[in-house]
Amino acid sequence: MAATTTHRAGQGSRLGTAVTMAVLVLLAVVYIYPFVVQVLTSFKGNADAVANPLGMPLVWTVDAYQRLFGSSDYPLWFRNSVVVTLAVTAGRVFFNSLAGYALARLRFPGRGLVFSCLVAVMAVPGVVLLIPKFLVINTLGIYNTFAGLILPLLVDAAGVFIMKNYFESIPASVEEAARIDGAGPFRVFWSVVLPMARPALITITILSFQGSWNELSHFIVAASDRDLFNLTRGVASLTSGALGSSADYPLKMGAAALMTIPVAILFFVFQKRIMGTSDGAVKG
Numbered sequence: 452m453a454a455t456t457t458h459r460a461g462q463g464s465r466l467g468t469a470v471t472m473a474v475l476v477l478l479a480v481v482y483i484y485p486f487v488v489q490v491l492t493s494f495k496g497n498a499d500a501v502a503n504p505l506g507m508p509l510v511w512t513v514d515a516y517q518r519l520f521g522s523s524d525y526p527l528w529f530r531n532s533v534v535v536t537l538a539v540t541a542g543r544v545f546f547n548s549l550a551g552y553a554l555a556r557l558r559f560p561g562r563g564l565v566f567s568c569l570v571a572v573m574a575v576p577g578v579v580l581l582i583p584k585f586l587v588i589n590t591l592g593i594y595n596t597f598a599g600l601i602l603p604l605l606v607d608a609a610g611v612f613i614m615k616n617y618f619e620s621i622p623a624s625v626e627e628a629a630r631i632d633g634a635g636p637f638r639v640f641w642s643v644v645l646p647m648a649r650p651a652l653i654t655i656t657i658l659s660f661q662g663s664w665n666e667l668s669h670f671i672v673a674a675s676d677r678d679l680f681n682l683t684r685g686v687a688s689l690t691s692g693a694l695g696s697s698a699d700y701p702l703k704m705g706a707a708a709l710m711t712i713p714v715a716i717l718f719f720v721f722q723k724r725i726m727g728t729s730d731g732a733v734k735g
Contacts, residue, residue, distance in 0.1 A: 493705035500700040515701035525706060528685035532664060535600050535681055539663040542605035544655055551614025552640045572608040585672040599673040604663055610655050617651035653721055661714050682710045
């Protein structure tokens with residue numbers, strides 16, 4: 452009797468696992484399918500894309516990519532995105548770490564109030580701040596400059612929150628030896644604590660890169676000069692400008708597909724590091 456019960460339990464467990472896997476595979480297909488259609492469409496001709504929007508290309512062609520790099524501002528948009536994204540990512544990793552360490556370890560008047568304000572900022576929708584952000588950028592005289600594109604993005608509340616929580620998970624005792632040797636707060640932060648926060652730093656790097664690479668609303672209010680358009684602003688102009696009224700789907704899909712490659716590569720290379728952030732905190 453016990454053997455029969457165990458056998459039935461094993462069958463039920465295997466059936467549940469199979470159903471779960473089937474549902475996950477279905478969700479993965481639903482999630483990935485639009486991207487597959489996007490890539491396939493970019494290798495079609497205009498007529499083929501209109502007549503056969505979801506199928507395989509009848510004739511494979513790279514005409515859309517040739518026009519994208521030969522007769523559009525796509526290379527300029529790509530360069531601007533690289534410059535802004537690298538600057539913002541480096542700034543966020545550094546300043547978020549500093550702010551997170553200060554909130555986690557240093558004792559100063561108003562520390563609790565600062566953290567409360569940080570949490571409050573995280574609850575405010577970004578679109579609410581667009582007009583005030585434009586007014587500040589314009590008042591400082593950095594509208595239509597790279598400074599206007601980069602400076603307002605150098606710190607984000609979510610990044611500070613992540614770093615604060617991670618630093619709090621590191622035992623304070625590891626810093627005592629450095630303090631006994633005469634190291635100041637920044638030296639302790641830079642030489643002792645920051646190397647131990649590598650998983651959190653990698654997570655912040657990926658999130659910052661992805662966020663600044665895909666940012667659109669900030670760049671709309673920070674610049675109107677077409678020479679300062681980044682990829683998101685430029686690709687958006689393909690669908691809303693003169694090309695938006697045409698059926699030039701391969702060009703639009705090719706531009707969007709190329710834009711996703713850097714973020715996808717970064718995520719797939721470092722995804723295990725993201726998953727291991729909590730483990731790293733315990734080991735630290």
